Amino acid sequence: MFAKENVDYTLYLVTDSTMLPEGTTLESQVEAGLKNGVTLVQLREKETPTKTFIQEALKVQKLCKHYGVPLIINDRVDVALAINADGVHVGQDDMPIPMVRKLLGPEKIIGWSVGYTHEVEQLTKWGPEGVDYIGIGMVFPTNTKKNPKKAPMGPVGVSNILGALQEYEAKWCKTVAIGGLHPDCIPRVLYQCGSPDGRRMLDGISVVSDIMAAPDAGSATKKLRDILAKKRYDFIPGLISNSTTFHPDQMAEYLDRTKTNRPLIQHITNKVHQNFGANVTLALGSSPIMSEINSEFKELSLIPHATLLLNTGSVAPLEVLIDAVKAYNESQRPIVFDPVGYSATETRLNLNNHVLTAGQFACIKGNSGEILSLAGLSQGKMKGVDSGYNGSDLSLLIKATKIVAYRYRTVSVCTGKTDIVADGTFAGAYEPSGGMLGDWSSIPCFTIVCGDIPIMECITASGCSLGSTIACLIGGVSGNANVLGAVLTAVTLYKSAGQKASSRCRGSGSFHVELIDALYQFFTSNQPLEWAASIHQV
Ligand SMILES: Nc1ncnc2c1ncn2[C@@H]1O[C@H](COP(=O)(O)OP(=O)(O)OP(=O)(O)O)[C@@H](O)[C@H]1O
Numbered sequence: 174m175f176a177k178e179n180v181d182y183t184l185y186l187v188t189d190s191t192m193l194p195e196g197t198t199l200e201s202q203v204e205a206g207l208k209n210g211v212t213l214v215q216l217r218e219k220e221t222p223t224k225t226f227i228q229e230a231l232k233v234q235k236l237c238k239h240y241g242v243p244l245i246i247n248d249r250v251d252v253a254l255a256i257n258a259d260g261v262h263v264g265q266d267d268m269p270i271p272m273v274r275k276l277l278g279p280e281k282i283i284g285w286s287v288g289y290t291h292e293v294e295q296l297t298k299w300g301p302e303g304v305d306y307i308g309i310g311m312v313f314p315t316n317t318k319k320n321p322k323k324a325p326m327g328p329v330g331v332s333n334i335l336g337a338l339q340e341y342e343a344k345w346c347k348t349v350a351i352g353g354l355h356p357d358c359i360p361r362v363l364y365q366c367g368s369p370d371g372r373r374m375l376d377g378i379s380v381v382s383d384i385m386a387a388p389d390a391g392s393a394t395k396k397l398r399d400i401l402a403k404k405r406y407d408f409i410p411g412l413i414s415n416s417t418t419f420h421p422d423q424m425a426e427y428l429d430r431t432k433t434n435r436p437l438i439q440h441i442t443n444k445v446h447q448n449f450g451a452n453v454t455l456a457l458g459s460s461p462i463m464s465e466i467n468s469e470f471k472e473l474s475l476i477p478h479a480t481l482l483l484n485t486g487s488v489a490p491l492e493v494l495i496d497a498v499k500a501y502n503e504s505q506r507p508i509v510f511d512p513v514g515y516s517a518t519e520t521r522l523n524l525n526n527h528v529l530t531a532g533q534f535a536c537i538k539g540n541s542g543e544i545l546s547l548a549g550l551s552q553g554k555m556k557g558v559d560s561g562y563n564g565s566d567l568s569l570l571i572k573a574t575k576i577v578a579y580r581y582r583t584v585s586v587c588t589g590k591t592d593i594v595a596d597g598t599f600a601g602a603y604e605p606s607g608g609m610l611g612d613w614s615s616i617p618c619f620t621i622v623c624g625d626i627p628i629m630e631c632i633t634a635s636g637c638s639l640g641s642t643i644a645c646l647i648g649g650v651s652g653n654a655n656v657l658g659a660v661l662t663a664v665t666l667y668k669s670a671g672q673k674a675s676s677r678c679r680g681s682g683s684f685h686v687e688l689i690d691a692l693y694q695f696f697t698s699n700q701p702l703e704w705a706a707s708i709h710q711v
């Protein structure tokens with residue numbers, strides 16, 4: 174009998190014998206997994222008749238015993254009892270947990286599939302005598318479940334569940350994530366999934382096809398173990414650092430780097446912004462390219478200093494956006510995401526959430542309406558792409574900016590009269606099971622101020638072009654510079670240029686031209702200490 178408290182949830186293999194490659198068997202795949210670091214096995218054979226299921230279970234049980242790993246049976250409490258397995262995993266539509274416990278007794282492991290926070294509330298009512306661990310999912314779309322009842326929840330959905338476990342103080346309950354987890358996304362899932370109080374991350378991950386369908390299940394398992402051993406997701410190597418302060422005299426170096434490195438800025442952006450964004454990019458010594466052709470994304474992302482500005486203002490097809498995110502993540506190059514009109518309509522909300530689920534972003538920038546909705550702090554919908562929020566409650570906006578930075582482990586920017594920048598990356602570091610190095614409220618945060626410049630709201634795509642500016646500065650980063658410094662430099666430059674342009678223009682038409690002039694002049698002369706906008710740590 175396996176002692177419950179000693180179960181290691183790190184790498185949980187769930188079987189499916191419908192996907193075995195030729196020349197392998199259920200047992201040979203499971204054994205290859207066990208030999209190379211699988212820590213828990215679940216026999217999940219939906220199509221197998223009872224008699225065969227029991228025969229297989231006995232064989233797999235023998236293997237599990239040999240390697241000292243517990244065996245869990247999916248759904249079939251009778252089979253688990255018949256072979257004296259270590260536990261049972263049940264779904265929401267299977268036998269109720271109290272009955273399962275009554276049949277199995279207190280020593281056995283009981284797992285439950287959970288997708289919603291109210292299920293966590295239910296679980297805490299049963300207490301430690303009920304569920305021992307939950308499978309949180311599904312995280313991403315998967316072929317393993319033919320007719321999924323739930324939409325993929327993404328890392329934010331998983332984090333909400335982990336948050337509920339903390340809130341209800343379900344300390345005993347362990348967690349694994351399941352659904353569409355593969356080596357390309359597991360590091361990001363481990364990094365992004367955590368409770369808002371920073372104290373709890375996943376105890377493990379669950380895989381099916383990566384081992385069951387692998388021609389070489391042993392090396393596939395080893396690869397997974399290597400990923401799971403890391404405590405850092407270095408998504409843009411060298412560019413995220415744990416510096417928590419910033420000195421304005423560093424800004425000149427950031428401008429110099431962009432000048433020297435002349436980054437390529439791929440724009441996927443709205444039609445209103447395209448020409449403006451390209452000209453701002455050129456004014457800042459960088460090379461713009463507008464592209465929505467999937468087949469060239471990978472090639473573009475591999476050009477040194479390539480950076481992607483992804484703006485959902487008028488929208489390219491979802492597959493195009495997702496392909497771009499995947500290409501830049503794979504090439505470990507930064508993405509600046511501007512979710513224009515995030516919650517203005519159901520369509521935009523779904524589309525932007527889908528993009529957010531698809532990858533890791535170096536920076537997420539929005540106006541106050543967008544950032545408040547992203548943080549879940551807004552009352553009602555945004556009217557259109559304008560913020561619709563007068564920005565009077567600065568502390569609420571700071572809170573929202575920090576929550577967005579923390580939730581997406583990114584550097585977030587909230588624009589308005591006062592701009593706010595927060596860094597929730599923790600330099601890519603996390604502590605499996607344990608948590609992040611702090612909660613959302615403790616992350617570094619700055620405001621950038623330059624008085625009221627109302628005319629900045631009188632031209633279209635001024636926020637979008639701040640996105641281009643941020644991309645130019647992040648794209649230039651090399652050496653010991655980092656994303657936070659680049660973003661602070663970009664926001665301060667842009668605000669200062671806005672102030673200069675507003676003092677020179679005759680109306681919103683010439684303001685537009687003067688803004689590009691001022692960006693060009695400030696970039697070329699490179700004397701940030703003379704700029705009007707100032708940075709304050711809050
Ligand atoms: N009242 C203001 N005073 C000073 N700066 C402002 C003011 N309003 C906006 N800005 C600046 O204008 C830029 C755009 O901010 P805004 O919040 O209007 O973005 P946005 O609504 O996303 O823009 P758009 O959708 O038109 O691209 C930012 O750089 C911001 O700092």
Ligand SMILES: Cc1ncsc1CCO
Binds near residue numbers: 445487513633634635
């Ligand atoms: C006006 C407008 N509509 C969609 S995107 C955009 C540019 C400002 O965000």
Ligand SMILES: [Mg+2]
Binds near residue numbers: 540559560630636
């Ligand atoms: Mg605006």
